Amino acid sequence: MAIMGRSGNPAKRALQDAALARARAKEAASLIRATFYCDESGYTGANWADADQPVFVHGGWLVVNSARGGILDEMLALRERFGLIGGELKWAKVARRRNSSAIYRNLFELMLKHGALPFFFVMDKDFLLAAKTVETFFDPAYNRHLDPGFTGAYEEKKQLAEELLPAKEILAEFATMHREGVVPPRERVGALAEMIAEWFELGGTQWVAETQRDYSDHELDDLRSEFGATNSMRSTTGHSLPGLMQLLEGFMRPRAIALRILHDNLTRFDDLIEFVQRLLRPPGPMDSMKLGNGSFYFSMPTVTGFDLVDSKSEPLVQLADLLCGFVRTVFTKVKNGEELDDDELAICSDIAMVHVEYYCWDANMPEAMWESFATQGWAELRRRFGS
Incomplete structure (x- = not known):
């Protein structure tokens, strides 16, 4: 019995299959291939009351694959310029420098210049x-x-x-x-x-x-x-990773993007990784539902894979570590009412801008923290661009 929609004639069916294969190849060729490099900062497991780490950040950079080479070349030049040659690039190391925010501003602007987008989730514990x-x-x-x-x-x-x-x-x-x-x-x-x-x-x-x-x-x-x-x-990661995946899917669905996710190694998270893997499937009849002002997705057909990697061997995962560490530092200052320096303010204005433009980050934090960040971020935008 012929399959519905396909000819029962073998020769005609072969022509149909060949046309379908060409259409799929054309569709695949038109997709933008990208990678999301992911890490976290401020992790304290199930201890959410750790006064030394009051903020947790989970996220990274969405990078079009064709931009990777240029980013790595300029990243190496910046490392040489700031004396960061040798070893793994970590926020814990950069943060000890007196000019840490200036160093990170250069790296952050490098990523934006190459069209990379920061996606992250902030949690005030x-x-x-x-x-x-x-x-x-x-x-x-x-x-x-x-x-x-x-x-x-x-x-x-x-x-x-x-x-x-x-x-x-x-x-x-x-x-x-x-x-x-x-x-x-x-x-x-x-x-x-x-x-x-x-x-x-x-x-x-x-x-x-x-x-x-x-x-x-x-x-x-x-x-x-x-x-x-x-x-x-019971960990912050168990709550942030699903939220981060929702942000990514919400961004990618209207766009022709095929995304691979590379996450720094996670240990003792087998059930969470299994949950993520189950999302990587074609959409079903009931694939999403309205949730507040956005949507909640039950599948992630745009993601081609989720893999754990050693950050020592993946420089762009190291840049994800820097992003998360910097954002955690800034939001901890915001939480404590501390003043941000000029470089931190400049980055915050960019973060505020991409939030409105792309909704590529979100936060679980009290309204006072949202208002404090917005006040500083938007004030800096007005100062920089005179609007």
Whole structure:
């Protein structure tokens, strides 16, 4: 029996197949081949309350393959100019220089000149703790006081996280339970729910407080199981990598890009890597859904591969390390209210510009940090370009 859409005549079918092969070859030839070089900075595993590393950044550079040679040549020249010859290029090494931001500004502008785009995800760990507390205790699956539709109430949840941010005792207890990685006793979870109720009660939102009272034993058992997740899913990487993949897919879908991802080595993340690999498939009938102002994708047909590499042997992954380290340094300063120097401001203005133009980065951070960054980044843009 002939396959639907193909001729039953073998000769005619051969002609059809040859035409299809030519069409696919032409389509493949028209694709832009690119690589995303990826790393992270500020990783503290499941310890989200590490005061020495309050910000985590995961990201890198999307580079058209034809630009790679020119980037490497100019990168080598800059290394010679700034005395960075020999060994692996790491932000931890560059950051010790007095002119670290000037060095990085040259490297950053080099990448932009060659059409490379920075993609990254920023996480303020205090805000991440507050958001994770809300996701856990305000989940309709465990909390009968909440309508099932509250699962998608992202703006309301964000507001609750903002209100929890000053609750240091609550966040410290949640952080400890999260770091331990074991299912805590029912009484301990119930006590934390009561602390949350009292906090919102003091803040004058009685209805929110009431959602955290009168849990049944069954609900508490379901809720406390959330704390027994795998190590990778309790890490910042377990949350940032899926978000980063969504940013990439959202950028590539309207464009003829075939992307390979090269990520610095990840150890003990087998389940997360398996999750990513499952995304690399052709789109299905239900391939995306609207989420806020954007879309959430269930597949990544534009990605041709996801591979782990040793950064020592891949210079552009080293540039991803520099990007993440620099961005982490800047957002830590923003978080702490510290002044940025002229080179940092210049890069921030470019970062602000590409965010609006390409939506190539995003962040989980409180509104105050967004406003502080935007104020500095856009003010520098106006100063530089007079608009």
